[in-house]
Amino acid sequence: MAISRRALIKAVAASGALTAASVTGLPGVAWAANTAYAMAYFTETPNFQGADYGLHLAVSRDGLHWTPLNQNNPVVTPTQGQLGLRDPFVLRKQDGTFVILATDLKGTNFGLNSQYLHVWDSRDLTNLTGYRRIRMHTLPASHTWAPTAFWDANRGQYGIVYSCNSGGDVLMVNYTSDFVTVGPQQVFFSPGFGVLDGDVVVDGGTTYLYYKNLSTGLLYGARSSTGAPNSFTTYTSGLRQGNAIEAPLLVKNNEGSGWRLWGDSFSPVNADYYIWSTASIGGNSWTALNQRDYTPPLNAKHGSVVGISDAEYTAMVSRWGTPNWVRLKSSNLPDSVVRHSNGVGRLDAYPFDPYQDQMWRMVAGLADSTAVSFESVNRPGNFLRHYNYAIRLDPNDGSATFRADATFHRTAGLADGAWTSFRSYNFPDRYLRHANYLLRIDPLSSASGASDRQDATFRITP
Structure with a gap:
């Protein structure tokens, strides 16, 4: 039938x-x-x-x-x-x-x-x-x-x-x-x-x-x-x-x-x-x-x-189409993301306003095109860079020092190889990490403590 x-x-x-x-x-x-x-x-x-x-x-x-x-x-x-x-x-x-x-x-x-x-x-x-x-x-x-x-x-x-x-x-x-x-x-x-x-x-x-x-x-x-x-x-x-x-x-x-x-x-x-x-x-x-x-x-x-x-x-x-920006999510504080606030690079729990403070254009490294630099979406022309090892958001002044300070090499995550860590271009023993919610670069290696490795591990996400 x-x-x-x-x-x-x-x-x-x-x-x-x-x-x-x-x-x-x-x-x-x-x-x-x-x-x-x-x-x-x-x-x-x-x-x-x-x-x-x-x-x-x-x-x-x-x-x-x-x-x-x-x-x-x-x-x-x-x-x-x-x-x-x-x-x-x-x-x-x-x-x-x-x-x-x-x-x-x-x-x-x-x-x-x-x-x-x-x-x-x-x-x-x-x-x-x-x-x-x-x-x-x-x-x-x-x-x-x-x-x-x-x-x-x-x-x-x-x-x-x-x-x-x-x-x-x-x-x-x-x-x-x-x-x-x-x-x-x-x-x-x-x-x-x-x-x-x-x-x-x-x-x-x-x-x-x-x-x-x-x-x-x-x-x-x-x-x-x-x-x-x-x-x-x-x-x-x-x-x-x-x-x-x-x-x-x-x-x-x-x-x-x-x-x-x-x-x-x-x-x-x-x-x-x-x-x-x-x-x-x-x-x-x-x-x-x-x-x-x-x-x-x-x-x-x-x-x-x-x-x-x-x-x-x-x-x-x-x-x-997909976003032309990224965010960086913390491994050990997964409700928190990398952002800038009053010119300081830090880690804060999301959500917050201005929400654009966490949005980055991850571009070819200013000092090395095989590396990366982070340009602010809502402060175009401003990049994350280290200064006295502290991370801040500054306008690109075109100097070789600025370009080096604002350049990081991507590596497998120190705490999780599926995530990412960022090694300083001009201080290659130091990695981007958070400490008391502030971002800085510190010396880290495989022998560093688990907490330190987690502080330096991030997920790149839209």
């Missing part, structure tokens, strides 16, 4: 095997296995100097270390509603293309209660088409925040889940087949206390919902065997890193085993993201990752992650 394409996809999806790899070759469905990741996000910084409420994109090979695209500028900005977005969510649809949903809000005036979501379509995240807003409800004085979406194989439709206030903070859902028209809103999850920022994924025959409990301030996981509204039971303990957390984001590893759970720090004055990992999403065993092991895109807030193919990764990089 012949089976329709829709029925075939539905059957595969119900089995829990509907992935990029498993549906390749189905009629009308052809995309390669996911080998990389894309992130959609907006940006904020403590004093909002880096705030931008357009759609930003980044890519990663491993899902941990990210490269912002388009110089970390938005690839598109809403032209309707409140003319800005928060909380963008990207979903690969059943036909292999993407849809992007986002909160209709520019800035932090959370009292502006839009009933709409921004929506774009995209074939491969190299262009954004079909921009529109869709109205999710008609509830008065009620927001439509932090959308997520999933394929409900039982219904043969997508569920769009979002935070809403209807007699309390709940998660609502509307069902759609095309992200153009939606059915009426329904309460999706209302456990008897306020909830926010749901993220929904389907794995096998189980639908997982992670959310923020507004009573405890912690993140929890719930699950359902059907994915139907009001069918979820919480099964995990509460999770938090840092002082506050929200916006749980579930990502299944492309390798097919293991998961990561991201959480946003909630405040732009705290670290952008925290991550946990687990071998099995069905258990209650999440392990916090060290910030040394991941680097989110610069200034990224409340984003979403989707698996992409190698071809899609290459196309996105070709279309949008």
Whole structure:
């Protein structure tokens, strides 16, 4: 008996095997296995100097270390509603293309209660088409925040889940087949206390919902065997890193085993993201990752992650371009980066403003083209150099002494060969390191103490 394409996809999806790899070759469905990741996000910084409420994109090979695209500028900005977005969510649809949903809000005036979501379509995240807003409800004085979406194989439709206030903070859902028209809103999850920022994924025959409990301030996981509204039971303990957390984001590893759970720090004055990992999403065993092991895109807030193919990764990089600047992340203080402040080179925990103080153009060494020099992005013509062994930011005076002082040879990291250390050009026994948060060059060797070697080890990252 012949089976329709829709029925075939539905059957595969119900089995829990509907992935990029498993549906390749189905009629009308052809995309390669996911080998990389894309992130959609907006940006904020403590004093909002880096705030931008357009759609930003980044890519990663491993899902941990990210490269912002388009110089970390938005690839598109809403032209309707409140003319800005928060909380963008990207979903690969059943036909292999993407849809992007986002909160209709520019800035932090959370009292502006839009009933709409921004929506774009995209074939491969190299262009954004079909921009529109869709109205999710008609509830008065009620927001439509932090959308997520999933394929409900039982219904043969997508569920769009979002935070809403209807007699309390709940998660609502509307069902759609095309992200153009939606059915009426329904309460999706209302456990008897306020909830926010749901993220929904389907794995096998189980639908997982992670959310923020507004009573405890912690993140929890719930699950359902059907994915139907009001069918979820919480099964995990509460999770938090840092002082506050929200916006749980579930990502299944492309390798097919293991998961990561991201959480946003909630405040732009705290670290952008925290991550946990687990071998099995069905258990209650999440392990916090060290910030040394991941680097989110610069200034990224409340984003979403989707698996992409190698071809899609290459196309996105070709279309949008990668940064022409770098940052230097400390090995033993992984929340901190090299920056200049009042002409002094130092190490500070990020985020801070001006956020550009940590951005460097790593150019050919001024005294030796096989080495490197660090030119400030926001103080062009000024370079990191040592003076009496202390590192400071000075304008290039063109002298041979300045060129030598501002030149460093890259070496394998003294504490970790996968990272990098920087040896002074004109004092070759000395390396760039931090001491009491100030940068300087000191004599170091393989015999130096472990702490000293760590102080002189950095990760070059966009």
